[in-house]
Every structure is written in C-alpha cells, then in structure tokens.
Amino acid sequence: MNAFRLAGDMTHLISVLVLLLKIHTIKSCAGVSLKTQELYALVFATRYLDIFTDFVSLYNTVMKLIFLGSSFSIVWYMRRHKLVQRSYDKDHDTFRHQFLVLPCLILALLIHEQFTFKEVMWTFSIYLEAVAILPQLVLLQRTRNIDNLTGQYVFFLGAYRSLYILNWIYRYFTEPHYVHWITWISGFVQTLLYADFFYYYINSWKNNVNLTLPA
Numbered sequence: 001m002n003a004f005r006l007a008g009d010m011t012h013l014i015s016v017l018v019l020l021l022k023i024h025t026i027k028s029c030a031g032v033s034l035k036t037q038e039l040y041a042l043v044f045a046t047r048y049l050d051i052f053t054d055f056v057s058l059y060n061t062v063m064k065l066i067f068l069g070s071s072f073s074i075v076w077y078m079r080r081h082k083l084v085q086r087s088y089d090k091d092h093d094t095f096r097h098q099f100l101v102l103p104c105l106i107l108a109l110l111i112h113e114q115f116t117f118k119e120v121m122w123t124f125s126i127y128l129e130a131v132a133i134l135p136q137l138v139l140l141q142r143t144r145n146i147d148n149l150t151g152q153y154v155f156f157l158g159a160y161r162s163l164y165i166l167n168w169i170y171r172y173f174t175e176p177h178y179v180h181w182i183t184w185i186s187g188f189v190q191t192l193l194y195a196d197f198f199y200y201y202i203n204s205w206k207n208n209v210n211l212t213l214p215a
Helices: 003-026 035-045 058-080 082-087 098-110 119-130 134-143 148-174 181-207
Strands: none
Touching: 003 058, 035 058, 035 098, 035 119, 035 134, 058 082, 058 134, 082 119, 098 134, 119 181, 134 148, 134 181
C-alpha cells in the first residue's frame, strides 16, 4: 500500500458513490450505460472469486465487497427499479458489449501468468476492465449533453486508473522484481480511452460551461 494506491482506491470508491447518489436520490440513470455497468459487474465477479478463500486484509475484503455489491445493485436499479428504469436511454445505449467479452476471454486463455481457473478469470477481468468503459463513452458521444453527476462519475473512474499507473511506477522503482506486464498494458490502454473525455471535461470546468462531447 502506498499513497498512489490509496488515492486510486478512494477515487474509484468516489466514482461508485457518485453514481449511486444519482440513481438512489434522483431516481434517474439518464446518461448512464447499462452495458458498461453489466461489464463491470462481470469484471468484479470474475476478479474476486477468491473473496471467501484467500484473506489478504480487512481493507482488501471490504473493498471487494463494496465493488461487488455496488456493481450488481446498479445493474438491478437500472433493470428492475420502476422509476430508475424509465430514465434509461436504451435507444442510444446500443453498443454490442457482448462482443467485448469473448475476445477478452480468448486473450486471457492465451496470455496469462498461470494456467489455473482463478488466474485465467482474474486475467480476463483485467482485459475486460480495460474496455468496459467503451459503451459509456459511446453513449455520452451520442447524447452529447452530459449532466454533472454523470460527468463526475466518468471523470473519477478515469482518474482512478491514472492514479494506479502512478502506483505501478512507484512500486517498480521501490520494490525488487515488480513486473506485471498484463496489468500495466491493460491499464495503459484503459487510461488512453479516457483521454478524449478528460480533455473536454477539463475544458468545460475551466470555462465554466456544460460538458458536451463531439458526436
């Protein structure tokens, strides 16, 4: 654990809380991609298969439970809650996210550190997380006008991964033999996907105008 890792975890947690705040209090999921939320639920379900078998620390277990519980509750709200369900923009959220799952699974079967079920599923979750934001970004480009809470959710989600890159750099120079190419490359790809959004988000904040993305 270091400052960059902790900041990354807290930023990730803030992104989830912002989204839950929007859904639970406003009873709206306008601008939120159900496809992305389903991918994140799959990411955490396959990454944390060891939650009841391998104890690392109380902090680690609590964070796993939070991300698992929040991801599935968000999907439930968007699919089942009568008021929230009405605000879901299914006409624009049409990204075929199932086509992201199979390539990530095949890649995990081919490129992994150990050929065990848990390790392959963990690797699959890393690959899938790298591209899980794509349906959300496409939805924002199609709708263009983005409310503050949705914009903040995506910003904090991207900031979390950026802080994790700083964490990896720090650990590379402070820990002997710390090399994890799969995580590094996937994290770098994930951060690159946010670059365009970051540019427009920061510009809107500097100019005090509503956030919009080009079509």
